């Protein structure tokens with residue numbers, strides 16, 4: 001599954017860009033929330049998620065929460081109508097309670113790890129999450145280069161997940177393009193977040209088709 005990150009879309013044209021991607025079969029959008037504290041950048045607030053769900057009730061809103069003020073920020077995005085919220089393991093000392101909170105509110109729950117966090121730190125949570133996001137850039141900005149060591153981290157996460165007997169999808173986020181998407185697919189990733197590649201490097205439909213082609217050729 002490709003989950004386009006709207007961070008690098010043209011905000012003045014966001015609705016049209018989302019529609020263009022949806023017409024290519026995209027059913028989930030990745031919404032990056034940056035708080036200016038956990039990461040040195042600011043992005044959207046809950047109102048954007050609310051507007052997204054009002055305008056596109058059949059599309060999934062996946063919120064990537066880059067904040068360590070979860071007490072305030074996370075419930076606001078639940079209330080706004082997010083379908084899935086993924087928060088950073090580095091951002092909280094009570095990941096268990098937040099996973100439970102999300103499930104109790106009927107959302108899917110994901111855990112995110114930044115490039116320097118050891119992959120085995122997610123082990124205690126593998127039976128409670130709906131997906132695991134491995135960052136392939138340092139969180140905070142779109143348009144960065146893919147960090148190569150992410151390949152081994154995806155493989156390691158895939159092995160860990162296999163030992164649980166659960167089907168936890170692995171998502172990868174940062175620097176995904178037609179070269180890197182093949183490598184992460186082969187390493188065991190299932191969900192690909194791509195921002196600037198889809199919204200900044202050419203016509204949206206063409207960019208999505210190029211990614212899809214590589215993904216399906218890797219899965220044959």
Ligand SMILES: O=C(CO)[C@@H](O)[C@H](O)COP(=O)(O)O
Pocket residue numbers: 005007008030032064137138139140141142143144173174175176193194195196197
């Ligand atoms: O979470 C983040 C960055 O912190 C990402 O979702 C990026 O926004 C993806 O952008 P590209 O690397 O694909 O341009």
Ligand SMILES: [Co+2]
Pocket residue numbers: 005030031032064173193
């Ligand atoms: Co993201």
